Amino acid sequence: MKGRYFTxxxxxxxEEIIRHRRTELGENFLSQEIPETVLNRxxxxxxxxxxVGFSQPWEFVIIRDASIKEKIKACFEIENEKAKKIFNxxxxxxxxxxxxxxxxxxxxxxxxxxxxxxxxxxxxxxKAGPYSVCLAVQNLWLxxxxxxxxxxxxxxxDEQKVKRILNAPDENELIAYLCIGYVKEFTERPQLEIxxxxxxxxQESLIYYDSYHQDSNS
Amino acid sequence: MKGRYFTxxxxxxxEEIIRHRRTELGENFLSQEIPETVLNRxxxxxxxxxxVGFSQPWEFVIIRDASIKEKIKACFEIENEKAKKIFNxxxxxxxxxxxxxxxxxxxxxxxxxxxxxxxxxxxxxxKAGPYSVCLAVQNLWLxxxxxxxxxxxxxxxDEQKVKRILNAPDENELIAYLCIGYVKEFTERPQLEIxxxxxxxxQESLIYYDSYHQDSNS
Numbered sequence: 290m291k292g293r294y295f296t297x298x299x300x301x302x303x304e305e306i307i308r309h310r311r312t313e314l315g316e317n318f319l320s321q322e323i324p325e326t327v328l329n330r331x332x333x334x335x336x337x338x339x340x341v342g343f344s345q346p347w348e349f350v351i352i353r354d355a356s357i358k359e360k361i362k363a364c365f366e367i368e369n370e371k372a373k374k375i376f377n378x379x380x381x382x383x384x385x386x387x388x389x390x391x392x393x394x395x396x397x398x399x400x401x402x403x404x405x406x407x408x409x410x411x412x413x414x415x416k417a418g419p420y421s422v423c424l425a426v427q428n429l430w431l432x433x434x435x436x437x438x439x440x441x442x443x444x445x446x447d448e449q450k451v452k453r454i455l456n457a458p459d460e461n462e463l464i465a466y467l468c469i470g471y472v473k474e475f476t477e478r479p480q481l482e483i484x485x486x487x488x489x490x491x492q493e494s495l496i497y498y499d500s501y502h503q504d505s506n507s
Numbered sequence: 508m509k510g511r512y513f514t515x516x517x518x519x520x521x522e523e524i525i526r527h528r529r530t531e532l533g534e535n536f537l538s539q540e541i542p543e544t545v546l547n548r549x550x551x552x553x554x555x556x557x558x559v560g561f562s563q564p565w566e567f568v569i570i571r572d573a574s575i576k577e578k579i580k581a582c583f584e585i586e587n588e589k590a591k592k593i594f595n596x597x598x599x600x601x602x603x604x605x606x607x608x609x610x611x612x613x614x615x616x617x618x619x620x621x622x623x624x625x626x627x628x629x630x631x632x633x634k635a636g637p638y639s640v641c642l643a644v645q646n647l648w649l650x651x652x653x654x655x656x657x658x659x660x661x662x663x664x665d666e667q668k669v670k671r672i673l674n675a676p677d678e679n680e681l682i683a684y685l686c687i688g689y690v691k692e693f694t695e696r697p698q699l700e701i702x703x704x705x706x707x708x709x710q711e712s713l714i715y716y717d718s719y720h721q722d723s724n725s
Contacts, residue, residue: 290655292693293527300653302520304548307646309511312557330522336710338645339530341662343699345708354717368631375625382627407593409600409704410662413586417662419634420682423641427556428525430642431649435518437508444559444628444635456719464638475510481561486627490563492554499572501674 306435313439314480315386318393318470327436328395331469334432335399340421342409347422347464350455352396360454361446361466362390368445381486389441393470398451399426400461422464429467439472524653531657532698533604536611536688545654546613549687552650553617558639560627565640565682568673570614578672579664579684580608586663599704607659611688616669617644618679640682647685657690 376382401419594600619637
């Protein structure tokens with residue numbers, strides 16, 4: 290094989306990073322600043338993700354401004370009130386602090402920008418565009434973990450309102466809104482698993498071979 | 508900070524893996540089998556991705572059966588003929604072998620399975636569900652690279668036809684169809700960049716601060 294060969298020891302380090310990556314809830318964040326060189330490495334990781342037809346259909350808005358954060362927080366509060374009604378049979382919901390907008394030094398809004406011309410690989414499945422942007426998010430997330438920095442993907446937001454707050458072009462789609470900061474602790478297991486909100490699914494229940502069979506557990 | 512601390516040396520290994528990860532075009536694949544233990548590590552990486560509300564809304568169909576692959580290949584051929592018409596002003600398109608369905612030992616179709624009950628974090632942005640599945644794809648892709656295994660994300664497919672071929676439940680959405688195998692070479696740069704199909708965008712053109720400004724390059 291030509292090209293960079295990775296050893297088993299190197300593979301195990303990736304495994305460790307993947308294993309210890311967490312979704313942070315808001316109260317775990319520290320206000321400590323993220324150095325510019327570190328932020329640049331997170332962005333570099335995102336920009337190094339695969340994308341359909343090498344179209345790189347992503348744009349990033351790095352948010353530190355308190356007044357912008359305040360508007361996003363207000364947007365979250367409205368959406369979270371709606372969510373509380375949906376989960377009114379589960380009082381545990383109210384105990385989670387599901388955002389870190391103002392408790393993290395940096396928020397990053399990540400957008401999909403559609404191409405004005407046809408994109409190789411996107412002619413049959415349009416959604417390969419926005420999906421490419423998600424791959425960039427995961428690269429950034431893993432790099433953050435390797436920097437010992439926590440990430441919260443905040444999706445309890447009204448996309449159209451966020452676009453207006455950030456003055457985003459009409460054609461752009463909001464893919465992810467991330468709150469990023471150092472944390473007090475990386476827990477051994479996901480925080481929603483520890484809280485017994487959800488349990489981990491077994492691998493066997495999620496894997497099929499060759500096709501979904503009629504007698505499968507689907 | 509409590510929890511696993513990653514060193515700068517460990518971070519650099521992740522950087523290397525991200526830097527050398529490629530999207531493979533079909534002619535680069537080798538037929539060599541992927542050991543079961545290696546495949547299990549790829550699946551483990553996918554299942555360790557973050558997901559909205561820890562919902563783990565993913566299902567995987569691991570395909571080795573030649574007759575299934577033949578049907579998927581036929582589906583690709585039809586969609587690729589349509590694509591060739593779209594790119595008829597770019598003869599370069601015809602030179603790419605954009606799939607590795609039969610030249611790889613393993614294909615994996617990855618689906619989003621919607622939850623039958625409300626999911627924490629998904630009440631305002633429904634698409635956080637399918638986006639979670641993309642994060643699993645990227646975890647798998649990086650682990651494959653660390654195993655010195657190549658991945659081709661094949662999106663030149665008709666989703667409904669693929670679902671019928673695989674007998675997928677109606678409510679499932681096809682997120683990604685991956686062709687996975689050892690390769691002759693990991694190139695230094697993306698193959699579509701080397702071929703001058705697309706150029707790499709500059710970081711400055713993709714980053715905004717606090718909001719999109721009226722005088723920005725958007």
